[in-house]
Amino acid sequence: MEQNRILISQGNRPWWQIIVAALFYTAMIACLYHYFIEISLRASPRIIRRSTVYLQLAIFFFAGGFSFSVVKDYYFDIKKRKYKIQFCVGPVKMGIWKKFRNLNYISVFRNGRNIYEVNLWYDRNRHFNLMAASEATTALLMGKxxxxxLDIDLLDATFPHNSKWVDKNP
Known part of the structure; x- marks a missing residue:
């Protein structure tokens, strides 16, 4: 039986990132608490303007917590020619199915920071950055x-200006 759905996930966040995210979210809740207490107890226009600092800090702390806790998953439905990028924060998951015409190829290349990236190219010149690895062999294995x-070609571009198509069946 042919598998038509593929999931590529970032996996779980390291424990230290979860702790940092929890600290950010805790600070956000404390700022929101102070904001609503200030407004409900002393509702003068001057106090309300001054207490918006708490609201601004809450937004900042939410953004920090979100960046340390979000996990990105890629779903592909080959039969229906759709993909979805799903963002997950704990049990909350958001993503929208979108159509694609063609999956072109997978490329593996070294970026300017000596990290090897695996990209999925689709609809001629659009791509997803699916993963990054510190070693070329790991990135090439994942790309292969x-x-x-996905039954598409693999381009090995780990050496700049010397890219080559890889035979999937050696």
Missing amino acids: QLAEK
Whole structure:
């Protein structure tokens, strides 16, 4: 039986990032608490303007917590020619199915920071950055597995100006 759905997930966040996110969210709740207490107890226009600092801090802390806790998953439905990028924060998941015409190929290349990235190219010149690895062999292995599952070509561009198509069946 042919598998038509593919999931590529970032996995779980490291424990230290979860702790940092929890600290940000706790600070956000404390700021919101102070904001609403200030407004309900002393509702003069001057106090309300001054207490908006708490609201601004709450927004800042929410953004910090979100950046340390969000996980990005990619879903592909090959049969229906759709994909979804799903953002997950704990049990909350958000994403929208979108259509694509063609999956072109997978490329593996080294960026300017000596990190190897695996990209999925679709609809001619659009792409997803699916993963990054510090070693070329790891990135190429992941790229090869994805290319086999999606039944598309793999481009090895780990050496600049010397890219080559990889044979999936050696």
